[in-house]
Amino acid sequence: MTEEFDEMYGTFKALLDSFPPAEAVKRLERLGISPEIIQQIRGRHEQQTIRIKELEEPHAVVLGNRDTWYTGPHAKDKCWPAIVDLLHKDGWPQEPAIKSLDDSSTRVVSLLNHPKEKAFSTRGLVVGYVQSGKTTNFTSVMAKAADRGYKLFIVLAGIHNGLRRQTQARLVQQLVEPNPSMWSQLTGLDKDFTPQENPASYFGRSNKTHVLCVVKKNATVLRKLARWLDKASDYLGDCPALIIDDEADQATVATKSINPLILNIMSSLPRSAYVGYTASPFANLLIDPSAEDLYPKDFVVNLPKPAGHFGTEVLFGRYALDGEDPEQVDDGYDMIRSVPADDVSCVRPETRADVEGFEPIITETLRKSVEYFWLVTAARRVRGTGTSHSTMLIHTSVNTAVHNSFERPLKHLRDRTARSLTDAELLARLRGLWERETDRVPAEDFGEAKVSFEQLVPELPGVLDSCRVIMDNSSSEDRLDYENGSVVAIAVGGNTLSRGLTLEGLSVSYFVRAVSAYDTLLQMGRWFGFRNGYADLPRIWMTDELAEWFRHLATVESEMRRDIDIYMTEDETPLTFAVRLRTHPALRVTAAAKMRDAVTASSSYGGKRVQTHYFHTNADWLRGNIDAARALVAASVANAVRVSERSAEGRYVFRGVPHEVVTDFLSRYKFHEESPENDAKLIIDYIRKRVSQARSLGRWNVAVVGLPPKGDEFTFAPGVSLGRNNRARLDLPNPAPDFADIKTLMSRRDAAVDLAGDTAKLNEQEIMDERRKHLPDTGLLVLYPIDKVSAPSPSKRLRAPLNAEEHVIGVGLVFPAPQHGDSTVESYISADLSSVRIEEEDFSLLDGEGA
Structure with a gap:
């Protein structure tokens, strides 16, 4: 009956192409079709007409205090359900993890324009937490946007090859591989954008696939992409595009090469939505709103803090905000260890002139941090839970020569320790270190079982034998690679380890890098993230001054997020209400060039x-x-x-x-x-x-x-x-x-x-x-x-x-x-930094293709 009904319905649709509805009904009657069946055919046609109209003509419903066209996934969606299946296989619980991801990604998509609108140029900003799953969120946003008709997806994935490659791999795994016939790719795992022949073939009406392009924020690469899109300009009018800017505060804002190129790419797309993702949005929130730039004029949203996430406030505590009960504001976990100011000159040259020939000294605090890393790795092997990777980060300088100088003394310490594992004095020192640390942070407080020193000792020879010392920077050949077996590594690096890239199994950090601004400081914190199976074990060695800076920064973050939430709860937009950023006497909010349009708030x-x-x-x-x-x-x-x-x-x-x-x-x-x-x-x-x-x-x-x-x-x-x-x-x-x-x-x-x-x-x-x-x-x-x-x-x-x-x-x-x-x-607060040597990020990579 179903096939027969479908055939009759097809006949009715064909008649409607030539005759008015009343005449089409009469012709069905002449064919001997009963009035009841004709009524069912007409009812089906009306439903289909309404559905098509809803898809083609934007409509709005109220969600929160905003009008929107998107209220969540549909049963016939393909891309978002595929992500849900993968997350289930990876062990994500439906409640609260997948439900929270569904809700937050729906919120972002709801703030985009309907893909069928004639023309739009949306600018939005999504504020997450460092190492909190921002990539999974924007992948989910892309999936839902694809399910509703967005066609071109451009992801600006940082400034380094490592992060671009990592992002490409994640998007292919979660978007392309589950639905390969639905996607065309302009970039590959090992290749950034290369101009394709006949660009019109990707965007013409005959090509129904979604187009994925993952590129570095690099001037040479972006120029190629801009020129290629220009060649397809005749076809882009019917191509709703979503541009995701990962690490949106890096290189995007106030750069002479990258910023204009992003704007140029957007200008060639009549229907485009730009959404920046970052955990340090200070520069983005200070863009001149009146300029033709990337100020998030349409929306700014907070991502929820995921359960079990180690963030600034969790580790360092913060100060009470207005309206809070100070007694309810926590001091943070007891996981920060102090590096004396006198030790800094032993692990970082005091001036640029001292870089050449610099030899670091393995101070007591550095030795203790490395030995604790080996103990943690052994304890995690005893537990057998969580990721098999185990990483330690040493970050003292941005200079690659300084990174390389650590190789010899660290390998010497490793080899000497491996030879002395039967030495009673060494074992007594390690036992004392382990017992002090596990007493200060009880495993039971995190739902974990305490590992005794006797349990981990048998694992130490294997840990030391597998431990590599890696210099990971823009000039090194030996880089962190978690795709080819378990990694145990002490990673010494700078900018390549300071943003976006995930250090798997990071448990110990030794950090004394001098920084000048909130965003740089926050992104240096690779220790933020999830520590499943070893939440009681992470430790950070840093100076007391840096710890205070992070505590202040946790307060700034909390205050900033409270302001951002006003957009979702009150009748305000980024053009009527400016997010305030608390200042600090020794730190800039962001780089001076990114603050040139900022004003001192009343x-x-x-x-x-x-x-x-x-x-x-x-x-x-x-x-x-x-x-x-x-x-x-x-x-x-x-x-x-x-x-x-x-x-x-x-x-x-x-x-x-x-x-x-x-x-x-x-x-x-x-x-x-x-x-x-x-x-x-x-x-x-x-x-x-x-x-x-x-x-x-x-x-x-x-x-x-x-x-x-x-x-x-x-x-x-x-x-x-x-x-x-x-x-x-x-x-x-x-x-x-x-x-x-x-x-x-x-x-x-x-x-x-x-x-x-x-x-x-x-x-x-x-x-x-x-x-x-x-x-x-x-x-x-x-x-x-x-x-x-x-x-x-x-x-x-x-x-x-x-x-x-x-x-x-x-x-x-x-x-x-x-x-x-x-x-x-x-109030005007300015710190005198003339006597402090600050190492700034090196953006020379933006103008060439290498990274």
Whole structure:
């Protein structure tokens, strides 16, 4: 019956080509077809007509707060289901991994233009995490776009051959091989783009295949591609194209050769969507939106953080953002090990003149990191889980001559250790190292079983025998290759190991490279990613300064992602709301050329909380702050409208203190110079502008918050004494002299110290709402007396005693939200880098074909 019905339906469609619908129905009746069957034929025809119209004419539905034409995969799709099948075979669970990938890739495709639109030029940006599966996400986006009618797919895969080849292989495996008849390829595994004969044959109506092209961001290669597309210009009007820019902040932004070529390629494609993918989008977010450039004017989206991913915040912790409860912000895992500043000159030449003839010294920390790598590799062999590859990264310099200088001493260390594995002194040292590390980071905390030293010792000879020392840089012939058997390698390198390329089984990193900008620093972190089967074992050796930089960067990332999410939750676009990037006194946000169109954002303290967490520890500096605090309390006692005393709780509140008393204190109190957000001059200027322009902040509540008195109180003024707070410092094995970072000073409860009623259960936002309701124009300043010893509790493994020379005064400020606009203060922060030698990335590869 089905074949007979299909034949009748075909007859009806043929009649419709020559006659109106009513006449076509009459002719079916003359053929003896029953009215019931004719009705079924007409119903089928109407459904087909609607479906064809939906495919050809863009329509929109609301998804989140955006209109879109794409709401997810269809049952008849080919490319996306093939990816799902492959992921299932690789062990990906449906929940949450594949479901999360499906949702996030659908979100990106939903923001593209419908492929049937007459003309479009979309510009978007997708922000992921370093080593978090961005390639799998954009492959999924390509698959879904192909299923809906996008034809040409150009992937800009970094600037090095290694990453381009890796990306080509992944796309062939996940897109081409499952549906080979659906794809044509312009590039191969071992060849970048080479002009093909008769380009029109790829894009003419007779060729129904999708076209895949994976190229480096290299001027020579992109010129070839641009010229080739020009030859096919007559056929590209009917060719919806998706350009994926992997590592979109590298080489794309503000480069004289690459940037114009990408724009040129887009100009030859009447229907094109450009989507940049990066984990460090700082440069992309600072492009001039008014220029004909690649600013993501249409959308910016965050990818969700995958479960089990090791990111900046997980490893280094971060500082609390506005509106967060500082007590809920973690310090990070105890996996960072300190390299003393004195060791740096032993592993990296101090000046360019020292490069020639440089010989690195195997310092105690470098030796310890290498020995720990061998122990980890042995332990992973005992477990037998996760990838069979095991890699250590050593990154001290961008200079290839410096990389090569490590080969001899590292091989000597390996060979000497292999010969001494029966030596009692060596085994005792290795046992001590292993037991210290596994005690500091218990395997049970990560769902793993602890491996005893006795279990891993038998594996050590095989580990050392298979361990290679590889110099992986743009001039080396021996490169990391994970495709031909298990790899155990100590990789010494620079830029070729610093972006995009995955270091399989990376467990130990030794990193002291000097960097100048957020994006460079973040991309150096090859230790980010997934550590299935050995999540308790990774370690990173770096200087304390670099660890602090990464902690700051984790805060910048979190704040940036919170801004980006505004696009998906509020009625804002990248053309109406600019993502803010917090600055740092010793780091640029990105390269100077990429910031030339940036402006200093207006800085407003309205509705925000400011607190101190950096302190000097010398007595003179601390006594000056004690004197300033005591003068403030004395003036508050004398000028307060009312005093709330809760001495049994260790709290006093002086209400209605004139703002001049507060600004006088701020002019005397010394904030640590590495705390740009705690700039006394900016805060004073802000208060005075609010007072003069909005008649707000004229009165303040001044509180002192400590512990209940127990006989050894800190006295601010006669009758104002309380116990000292305990605030341990972050534990840095080689702390800088005269410096302490307590990370968090002010609790959520303290921000409500001057509010009436039970505020203990209020969250951060509820507290600010209460302040807006009851204290709309009143600021809060809180003083904290901190005990100079401040020993940490046993549960705080990442903390150490404060050990200051005098008691410390911490300061917290809570500003009311503005009622009628807000006064702003422009801040300009510039670091003097003239005395610091910074190694910049080498972009000479962009103009030639080699990499």
